[in-house]
Amino acid sequence: MKDGFRQAMAWLHTWSGLLVCWILFLVFSAGTASYFRDEISLWMKPELHAVHVRGVATASAASMAVQALQERAPDAKRWFVTLPTERTPAVRIAYSDPDKSKRGLKSALIDPASGVELKDPRETRGGEFIYRLHFDLHYMPPLWARWIVGFCAMFMLVSIVSGVITHKRIFKDFFTFRGNKGQRSWLDAHNVTAVLALPYHLMITYTGLVTLMFLYMPAATQVAYRGDREAMNAEVFPSAGAPAKPAGVAAPLAAIRPIIEEAERHWGGRAAGGFSVANPNDANARISVTRAAGRELSNKQPAMQFDGASGALLAQAGDAPSGAAATHGVMYGLHIARFAGPLMRGFFFLSGLAGCAMVATGALLWAVKSRQRQAKALKAGGKVGFGTRLVEALNLGAIAGLPIAYGAYFWANRLVPVGIAERPETEIAWFFIAWGAAMVLAQIRPDRLMWRLQLGAGALLLMGIPVLNVFTTSSHLGVTLLQSRGPAAVAGFDLTVFALGLLLACAAHRLGRRAKDAVAAPRPSAAARDYAPAPMPETT
Template sequence: MKENLRQSMAWLHTWSGLLVCWVLLLIFAGGTASYYQEEITLWMEPELHGAAAHKAGSVDAADMAVKALQQRAPDAQRWFINLPTERRGAVRIAWTAPPPPEGAPRKRQRLQTALIDPLTGAAMAEPRDTRGGEFIYRLHFDLHYMPPLTARWIVGFCAMFMLVSIISGVITHKRIFKDFFTFRPNKGQRSWLDAHNATAVLALPFHLMITYTGLVTLMFMYMPGAAQVAYKGDRDKFTEEVFPSAGKPAKKPGEAAVMAPLRPMLEQAERHWAGSHAGSITVNHPNHANASIAVTRAGGRELSYKQPAMQFDGVNGALLASAGDQLAPPAATHGVMYGLHVARFAEPLLRALFFLSGLAGYAMVATGAILWAVKSRQTQAKALKAGASIGVGTRLAEALNIGAVAGLPIAFACYFWANRLLPAVMEKRAENEIAVFFAAWGAAALLAQVKPDRAMWRLQLAAGAFLFGAIPLLNVLTTSSHLGVTMQNGPSAVAWFDITVLALGLLLGYGALRLGRGKVKTNEVKAPAVSAGIGAAS
């Protein structure tokens, strides 16, 4: 360790950030894009763009959904209805098959789903098979090709290092806020430190919040001891108090019976919630005497992720139970922390600020990683001038920087290209889209290992710029809902997606152009001038 606290924190800041920075880049990229998870999914399902341009009330949409379910699955054991929201226009209905007769072998029930138009109740053609924004959302904590539990431990480990790096970075930078207003371009290490300070301070409260709340969302997995001791191992009681639900459905359906109309129940629930709309409905044992209907409020402007629910008798419409209106303090705190992390409460402007703050976090991690490589190369400057080779660790870090910082945009862009270019009807289509993402990222990372120099930075940034910038043109050639249409007639989410990827393409293109200026000497110690993690402190 060093002589004093600040210098000791500089050492801790450097290594706690560097060891996990490349995983953090993936977490930041996926998490930032997830603020527009619904919009990304909509863009990747062009078959639904027409329905998204029309809005329907939740009560009317629920009536249409019940009619459709009565036609498709009157004997189902359970119905599920996801009502339209400001960000999702179609109604998704689902049902489970009726239970097998007594004595018959039980099989795992498969959920059957359908989309209906909320205005007419007509069946809508199923969109192309895609994971859409759901893949990106889960990628940032499940890491895809590995067991989810293992992935979440890895992500939690990296998040803890991130939290340590942020706190130690604040301590070690004694002029951090003054340096926020200072940027000296074309100064090598000094420029990268200025960029790192600026992107870190720009959204410092966000960085602290998103890292801490990310750990809180999985706190019961990381630290189960407290819950086990407090509830004496009774997980059912723990789940009931922390994740309350509006009563339990009857185990048996009973005799056949006529369902009560759903509209009065929804209207009662919405009055109870002071005008807030229902978001989802679950009907247990429909068309039977023991039918029950659980109505859950749609996520609104409340910070908490937990939404209250009400349960009604499915035959006479009487209120049976309600839950979530007054949560216990621990449950309420957990709901707010979770809600802050996923930001479902955010209105469009606030959501955009969250998105920009996430990009700043990506840039903070990237500039820190590049800064470490610059400093490491400078310590070897004399040896390099004498003709020695760059150190193995430095070369590896430089290659990983290119593969993560410039390679990830290529992977995301290729994911969107695959959505448009793969046949709309093909086996395992969603899995193939995801395979394209990892194949493109893997190719970029391997190519960076060949020659991690300025030319490779320029090549990969230019590739990302082209792939992102050409997406609106790709949309023109493959769909009828391109910018020329969506800017006038909607859906606006599709138009803003095209505008956003075009802006990202221009940003990447600017970085590639900056790298193309001037000739670079073989022994140059400056890092490429790209704006894009956690690293060292001076």
């Protein structure tokens, strides 16, 4: 019974992982990069690199923001301000268009030291695109995308649990890797990368599901609150009060500096992260201040609401959240790791890369086993089965093609003209154009040569980014690293993508060396050569 149960778990582990592994690889890779989404966004806006090195108190930056908004949109219904942090250099202001016929918000970036608008920073989605890609998938309705990602995450959770049950020697597998042993090497690589960060894999998968639990499991909230979603939101996502309707009576807005300073004193010296103003310059103006993310695990940030005309405190929320709100905040906070400092985020990043390797080696291992089961048929002149060839092509397009897509996205940021219309969408389009081309080529010829070409292309794109910066920006490694000028995050990004490109280059080189070693082997039959030389998994 024990062997039968473990065998059933092995079957469940294999198929629950394989069926969704290519989407999971995208989700893992994009989610891993998202730990540094602010740094990626900063890198993708070189016009802000000089601003990043200046330090300004949040109260002073808030005053600059209000002054800028008074000049641009004194009649707007709402103002929104995001204050600078150690990871985001500029003040972002946004406001509703006073013209009621127009929807949406207008925004601008403000130098926190001088209050001057930063002219012509290139438009880009930056790291925000990568962050949203890992759960919205782009180019499809967000609701559908989140259901797809949630479905895949549930399969991932099943695969992790069944994999733990399947392993008889889970501790020993952590220390075991046998290179150049074909299927055994891929199994060892899969085991090591899975066990190495097993707590992280469990945490990130489970908390990812919890962040959208109200979408996946709405029945409990519908029963508990009798369908009153507003009541549920008020308890789980408390706010510091709703904005009042405009009185239609003009009144000067209270000074923002004392308001920000009072809020920061209330929070024990913790900085404000941003604020919004409803009905500015009206007798019923309301100012809502939100605390900046800190080192707490919870992602819930306390807020305070002030009367916009007098500056008096009206309400506050989040200082003592309910058990449900605190639990949800911790789960969400663990998933996005906003609490973490640079070293901890680096550890999460490496664990995420281990997750990518775990998913990739699992997919490659299935293809290796499938080819070995067909070895006799291939020697007799048969062809590789449709399913095996499809999996090999999807493996190639996803595993080797995604680095090409990321590289194309970053290259487009530097090469697409700054002033063109729809510039952010153009950058994103190059991501999918490059990935789509890689997927199509993989379907046409899923062989060793294509693996080498795509790995090499990804390596060139990623390793070439620091070189590209020399010709397109004034904050390249020669400045940020050698001369110690400019934000360290920019240097860190350049070094990281270069290291990842170097890993791809090493894989392509090793694959080529293995191909040379196989030259002396007997030539396969004509039918088998339809898919020869063998795909990457059998040669590493």
